Amino acid sequence: MAVSTTDQVFHFGDFTLDLGKGTLGQADRTAYLRPKAYALLTHLARNIGRVVPKSELMDTVWPGVFVTEDSLTQSIREIRKVLGEEMVRTVSKRGYMLAAETEVVPEPGTQPIVAVLRFRNDGADPADQAIVDGFAEDVINGLARFGTVTVLARNSSFSFASNMPTEWPTVRSRIGADYLVDGYVRRQPGGFVVAVNLVDAANAIQLWGERYGVEDAGLFAIQQDIVEEIVGRLVVRVHNAGLQRAARKPLANLAAYELALRGVTLLRDPAQSDLKTAAALFEAAIARDPAYGLAYTYLALSHVLNGEFGSISAAVLAKARELAEKGIALSPDQATAHRIQSLVRLNMRDHQAAEHHLRIALELNPSDAECIGQMGYLMVMRGRPLDALAWLARAIRIDPLNPHWYQYDRALALYMIGEYQPAVETLELATRPMPWIRTRLAACCAQLGKMEAARQQVALIKADDADFSPLDYAMSAVPFENPSDMEHLAQGVALALGEGQGS
Incomplete structure (x- = not known):
């Protein structure tokens, strides 16, 4: 909202x-x-x-x-x-x-409120203030595209200047912001320096800060890249700070937004070992607020994530599609709603519809790293690995703190173009390798002729989950559009299992 x-x-x-x-x-x-x-x-x-x-x-x-x-x-x-x-x-x-003792009272349980303060012109030329204000306004516009934060308009937030920590409590009391973004832009010989900070207004502490150098090309030549990176990192940190607050409250006291926040955190766990609890949290959020579109969206996602481990039944996919459609109906302007619908349609092997919804998501929020990263995955599935690598590189740049999914997809793109060793190096970064990750790693090793390493991965798969079939995973669980791509992955898996010979 x-x-x-x-x-x-x-x-x-x-x-x-x-x-x-x-x-x-x-x-x-x-x-x-x-x-x-x-x-x-x-x-x-x-x-x-x-x-x-x-x-x-x-x-x-x-x-x-x-x-x-x-x-x-x-x-x-x-x-x-x-x-x-x-x-x-x-x-x-x-x-x-x-004279009344009053305060701005946000609606109880709403998503966090962010105010981007007026950035300071730290250079010698007062005329640069227009450039500085324009840059800060781009940050406001970028943040406003995310459905998980509420961003105050420029007219309110620009009433306060950056780099004045003594005023942070006053800013919070006057405009009701939970988080403040402040910073400065300084012109120097050959370019600009841009600094940005995220502040927890309630506790008057800085949560994060970064400094960027812009060389001779000029500020606006690469402004979009800088703003995109700043916005992506700010959203992650606001999400994490909100989760810490929600985690300190008893479950019965959580608002719909906070319940969904906890559920999303479980979905983002690399092991995804508690999808049932995540689904229960989204259902509880819907019970609290039946019009909360993103709760339906994330509930749909909880149904499809098992696709990484095996085929999803038609009944489960039909239910996920129904939930995703309701999420879009209630939150049509949220990129996340279209992104999850895209993933559902991809698992239904409707690749054209999947790309259609993901393109809508990117139109709604071009700076959303998750939409950008998912486009990389979709490009792999559609047989365009070089395009996939470009999308995934952009996602990793914007969101370097949460790159594990992007890296797994990047490794699959590398596999598809025959870059098996870089794919191995990427997959070996996994901190909690699941059977499907080991399957991809075994295929890469087998394609390199490293049969001992490939067989070791196969043995670890059997030890972790005796019912998991690497070959079934390669042939039916990964939603490739082109049979030749499925056959390429299955060939590597078969080699690792000792069931085929390379061609």
Whole structure:
């Protein structure tokens, strides 16, 4: 759900100012203000406890229009008539202040709120501020494409400058952000330096920071790559920080978003040893919020992930497709919903539909590393391994902290073009090799003529899971579009099993 600054809720004693609904209420009744008085109260609420100069109020409420102070005084009088005289204080020769103890109250259980503060122009030329602001706004736009974080609009977040840690608690209280992104851009001979930090606003601590150098090509020549990398890493860290918070709460106290967050973490475990618990968490999230589209989406994913270990029944795939379609219906603007539908359709061997949904996902969010990485996997399945390697390299660059799935798919692409040794080196990085990973590794070793290593992998497969058939996996569990690609993988597996000869 997209939330902007107009969706903030302020409480003043018995009154509630809901900017999303455009209402001011008291108990069970609605209070009425004329438009200018309402706009004035809104600006005072966003600056609670601060003396707002008369000139600022007049510029905000009557932009570009010449009015006398009488108009301001009349609106203040109207607000006091509704709220009470004591709620709005006059500070002599300075302005007005909303005196109520209020705070921005996000909807309980919503996804984390991120504010990108105005980046600092750290160079010598004040004219570069426009460039700096444009860069920070690109970060806002990139983050806003992700369905797992709510990003405040520029008008609110740019009210605060970067590199002012003493103001972090104030920023949180005024605009309700859980996380802050700050940074600077500095022009130097031959290019720019860009720095960005992620801050936990509740605890006023920095969670992550990175510094980028941009050489002679200029900032905007590679700006998209830098923004893409920053956004990808920020989303991962916000997700991890949110999980840590959710993990400290009893299960009964978790909101739908937090339940889904725990479930996604289980899905991302390389071993995927607890898919049933993940599915139960998504079902619990749906019970809490039946309109939570991404919960249906991830429940669909939990049904198809066993495809890496063996064939999925038609009934399971049909159920997964139904859940994925509901996820799209409820969250049509979320890239993740289309990405998971793509994976479902791929497992149904509907390769054209799989690419169609994944292209939609990438249109919705071109910076989503998971969509980019999955496109790499899809390209392998469609017999285009060179394209796959390019997509996967991009995904690994954006999201270097979670590269294991990308690396497994990269190894399969390398296998398909006969680069068996690099594929071996990639697969050997697996920290918890499952039977299907060992199957691919055995095939690579066999194609290299390293039969002892291949047989060792086969022995480990049998020790881990006596019911797992490497050859069945190669011939039916991997959704290749072209029979020749399936035969290529099956040939390597057969060689490792001692059941065939290389051609």
